[in-house]
Amino acid sequence: MSVLRIESPGEERARTGQGEVPASPPVSGALAEFAELQRTVERQAQMLSVLSTLQRGMLVGRSSAETFSAMLDQLVSLTGSEYGFIGEVLHDEAGASFLRMHGLSDISWSPESRSLFERMRTGGFEFHNLDTLFGSVVRTAAPVICNSPKDDARGGGVPPGHPELRAFLGLPLFHGGQLIGMVGLANAAQGYGEALIVELEPMLATCASMIIALRTEQDRKTARSALEQSERHFRELANSKSALIWTSDAEGGCNYFNDTWLQFTGRTLEESQGKGWAADVHPDDLEACLGTWQKAFADREPFRMEYRLRHVDGGYRWISDEGNPRRDADGAFVGYIGYCYDITERKRGDLALDALAARYARLSGEVFYEAVCRHIVEALDLDIAFVGQLSTDRAHIEVRAGWGDGGTIRPFRYALADTPCDGTVDQGSCIYPQGVHARFPRDLELVRMGIEAYGGTPLFDREGGVLGLIVALRRRPFDDVAAVRTLLEIFDDRVAAELVRERAERALTGRIAFERLVGRISSDLILAAPAELDRHLDQALGELGRFAEADRAYVFQVSEDGSLLDNTHEWCAEGIEPQIDKLQGLPFDDTLLFLRTIKQFAIVDYPSVAALPAEALADRVLLEEQSIRSVLGVPMVVDGRVRGFIGLDAVRSERTWTDEDKTLMALVGNAFSGVIERKRAHDGLLASEARYRSVVESVREVIFQLDVAGCWTFLNKAWVDLTGYALEDSRGRHFLVHVHPDDREQHGEMVEQVLDGELESCTHAARYRCAGGGFRWLEMSARRAFDSQGRPSGLSGTLTDITQQKEHESRLEYIAHYDALTGLPNRVLLSDRMQRGMAQARRRGQQLALAYIDLDGFKAINDTLGHQAGDQLLAVVAARMKAALREGDSISRLGGDEFVALLLDLSDTEACALLVRRLLGAVSQTVSLAGQEVKVSASIGLTLYPQPEEVDADQLLRQADLAMYQAKLAGKNRYHLFDTAHDRSQRGRHQTLAAIRGALRGGEFRLAYQPKVNMRSGEVVGAEALIRWWHPRQGELEPGGFLPVVADHPLAVEIGNWVIEQALEQVAAWQREGLFLPVSVNVGARHLQAPDFMSRLQAALALHPELGPGVLELEVLETSALESIAQVTRIVEACARIGVSFALDDFGTGYSSLAYLKRLPAARLKIDQLFVRGMVDDAEDLAILKAIMGLADAFRREVIAEGVETVEHGSQLLRLGCEVAQGYGIARPMPAEQIPAWAANWSPPAAWRLARP
Secondary structure, three states, X not given: OOOOOOOOHHHHHHHHOOOOOOOOOOOOHHHHHHHHHHHHHHHHHHHHHHHHHHHXXXXXXXXXXHHHHHHHHHHHHHHOOOEEEEEEEXXXXXXXXXXXXXXXXXXXXXXXXXXXXXXXXXXXXXXXXXXXXXXXXXXXXXXXXEOOHHHOOOOOOOOOOOOOOOOEEEEEEEEOOEEEEEEEEEOOOOOOOHHHHHHOHHHHHHHHHHHHHHHHHHHHHHHHHHHHHHHHHHHHHHOXXXXXXXXXXXXXXXXXXXXXXXXXXXXXXXXXXXXXXXXXXXXXXXXXXXXXXXXXXXXXXXXXXXEEEEOOOOOEEEEEEEEEEEEOOOOOEEEEEEEEEEOHHHHHHHHHHHHHHHHOOOOOHHHHHHHHHHHHHHHHOOOEEEEEXXXXXXXXXXXXXXXXXXXXXXXXXXXXXXXXXXXXXXXXOEEEOOOHHHHOOOOHHHHHHOOOEEEEEEEEOOOOOEEEEEEEEEOOOOOOHHHHHHHHHHHHHHXXXXXXXXXXXXXXXXXXXXXXXXXXXXXXXXXXXXXXXXXXXXXXXXXXXXXXXXXXXXXXXXXXXXXXEEEEEEEEOOOOOOOHHHOOOEEOOOOOHHHHHHHOOOOEEEOOHHHOOHHHHHHHHHHHHOOOOEEEEEEEEEOOEEEEEEEEEEOOOOOOOOHHHHHHHHHHHHHHHHHXXXXXXXXXXXXXXXXXXXXXXXXXXXXXXXXXXOEEEEEOHHHHHHHOOOHHXXXXXXXXXXXXXXXXXXXXXXXXXXXXXXXXXXXXXXXXEOOOOOEEEEEEEEEEEEOOOOOEEEEEEEEEEOHHHHHHHHHHHHHHHEOOOOOOEOHHHHXXXXXXXXXXXXXXOOEEEEEEEEEEOHHHHHHHHOHHHHHHHHHHHHHHHHHHOOOOOEXXXXXXXXXXXXXXXXXXXXXXXXXXXXXXXXXXXXXXXXXXXXXXXXXXXXXXXXXXXXXXXXXXXXXXXXXXXXHHHOOOOEEEEOOHHHHHHHHHHHHHHHHHHHHHHHOOEEEEEEEEEEOOOOOEEEEEEEEEEEEOOOEEEOHHHOHHXXXXXXXXXXXXXXXXXXXXXXXXXXXXXOOOOOEEEEEOXXXXXXXXXXXXXXXXHHOOOOOOOOOEEEEEEHHHHHHOHHHHHHHHHHHHHOOEEEEEEEEOOOOOOHHHHHHOOOOEEEEOHHHHHHOOOOHHHHHHHHHHHHHHHHOOOEEEEOOOOOHHHHHHHHHHOOOXXXXXXXXXXXXXXXXXXXXXXXXXXXXXXXXOO
């Protein structure tokens, strides 16, 4: 340890040769005091010398440890102490004081204590135990003088081996009034006193200064370390890869860019400084960017902006730049610091979504696809992007549009096999960031273009089927695979939706084109001259083949004697070999299944020639010789005789012929049949042509032309006839001048869309002004016109006068709701007002009344004075009754002499009675007819609403009708209030039975038929006959409204026999039309148990010997069958012998006894609709269904379900194993004449076809 050596004054004199000071002789007391004073002065001089030396050592940079050690040595020497220490008072986190040693005497007494001393001396040893003598100094901040430590309670003792402590002096050190340290001295021979403390004050002040200097140096080092660390952190942040950082001076010139910025742009710091950085900003963003920059500098405010910055690779990246003002320590503005982040990925997504929401929202079709592809190419720095649609054969991609190499990609077609698109279609999104041409070497186009990277995502329709795909291609590897995937996924739904929309539009357009094609072919053939018919037939075949996308279209004609066939006309697609020369003089016999089918006036439909059955072997050989893979043939029939057939071939690939294909062929075949006949009857053709031309020349429609500005350029004479405006005054004027102001906007928009090419044609009606005043409704049918060079020249079309039609519609509207004789509302309007009135009564909590009025004595007046007088009487009485009612009430005429008054907002029954009496009084007034005074009265049936039990409008009307009959029975000229309990039980049934009997005699019953289908195969397996009553006043009534009344009455047998007879007649009629459809009929218990049931049934069947077994099924309720199971069993068995089957109806609602089920030989069980409707939500209903299915399976009974109202019902039943069903979800009951068309067109939902048991 270095020790600072300080000379005493005596040593200095000896060194300089002044010799030793002679010893003083004994002196007196005064001299002794003087000697002590001299020694004190010498010690102070020595102290000053020591302090001077220490200060010089501090100034020359001597270490603090050396300085504190030297100071301690001098203190020990000056005080005659054996050892000591200098320590700094500090505080821990809890605020407790402790002592850290800066100077310590070496008093080690063992190797362990020596090691401890070295640690103390170099490391600043700390004392936290203050229960010691020196601790008292720290705690009290006062000196401690102890010349007998052993006896002092403040002492804490010393460790074993420690030198003996005989005396102790502790001196506090202060700075600014705060205790900052202490000095401890031990074992002075003479002990310690107060005077010594005074002498040592300069030394103590110096020690305090040394501690403050040490603290200052430590603070300086700490600050420097923090500054260095901050600088390192800033440099690391400034040069981090996540942010581009810049700074500027106060004048706006950039003076610093971090390494990330410079690496991003590829420029040097010198090139970027000042305004040089702006050269890398995208030209489209530069003006806005500089504007934001300059405004921020002017306002000294933070700013944030987004712009595109050129990347070192030559492309642009989107940057988010956030700048904040910088200020110095005095708050003066010194410039900006900015942080920039690459937001290209987010911006790509934002721009894509913005484009979809704004710029692309109005685009459609190929323009939309091209815009999307261009956006993808530019956003991802690609070379090519396109939208492709999956072909119908699912083996090719038809590219709709795209963008590549700076231009539009036109539509083209390529095969899917051996391309990356094949995987995209089959497996989903595929991205090959690099090496795609090496992975798919057979994709020659990919290899030729040098494509390195591929990204593709499939496009799906609403059912999950693949429509097509979006493809992104690059000649370099993808920079960011996630960005490619994200951007393709952003656009895939919208592009898929557009493909779906186009598909629907194509279907609609195809239908329109279909109709136009048929019309054009028919009109062309009708107008063609005999010498040009062959040319027109060939032309029509070409149009037909191209429209149907067939490979070959042709006509075969039968010779006059019917023995031979000749291929007379043929059209072939490009690359398809003609066959017409090989197909002449063929025998028209039964060798081929094809010809046998044609002879039966049926359509030949071979979707796969290779899959033809063995019976058509000859067909397959002949067709395969012509390379035909699919064929469609339609007979041409004239006057019940086959004159030939028209056909389509598919040569390149198999295809399934659609119903539209067949309809088209049938219609064109009919047109061709007429042509063939025309060639055989030239004179008839000339007469027909003359008539046609006469009709065309005498047309009353306005024929017009508009120029591109919408002005008339041509109008025929019909314009003058319809509007009264002269042709010369109208030509050159805008067409909208003549249109009613209310119609101009919509009418003008339609015409503008055609003029602009947005629509191919339009049909729209508007009111056109007439010269004499008023307007006429004219319907415009127009399409774009073109000049000789194919440029749009305007519009041409016709205007058809539909004024009478519009007026007729208005009259029909009035007729539909008002009685022509009285002007009162009719039954239709009454029904509407009743519904509204009943809803209002419920809502307001008030009563309404319905008064059914029948005139007494009207028939006699009508028969006596005539119908004209009767009509006049009805009109007068109607007016009087209307006048007798309040403003909110209404009266309607049902027909004849029957009226209904609707009385609203009644406070009580008495208020109703008052109004009814006013009606009776109005009717009973005399009326003058044909010079005579006549008088009638009225019988009024009255019913009130609301009632304890909810009733509908029809029920309310029936109640009033029944009450009216009671009024008549009671003597007429009165009213009767309907009593629901009494009248229903006492009179209602008798009247209903009489009405039903009259309905049966009067032919008021009809049968409706509800189809039964196999939900899985789509086959229509039968129909259930359901009776309906066409009541003359109440309209159509369902069985629940009248059959329960006759359930135990002989009328039930009469109605049952009538239903069976009508059903059998209908089955026979359908069979004559080619529809073979069994029918089931409901049979009641009384009918089934009638003695002559079997004989009547056999007689009904005998009237139709052409009907085979199985055409009739009888449905009997489970409860009815069990009333007399033995008798029913015999009847069922007897019916089975004559081909009539039985079904248990509403199975599950009765007893469902296993014994009964075993004994009753019913062929099938009909599950009641109650369980079917509830099975989706009710676990108990589902359990019952499963149980019924189990019973049916155990007893080998067929099952049919009623009440299928939703797709989910059908799917659930199919999963349970029930395939046959009926219900509103399949078809509502319908008239018999609608059944054939429905059966031909119905197909099950896709979910049913896919359902598995």
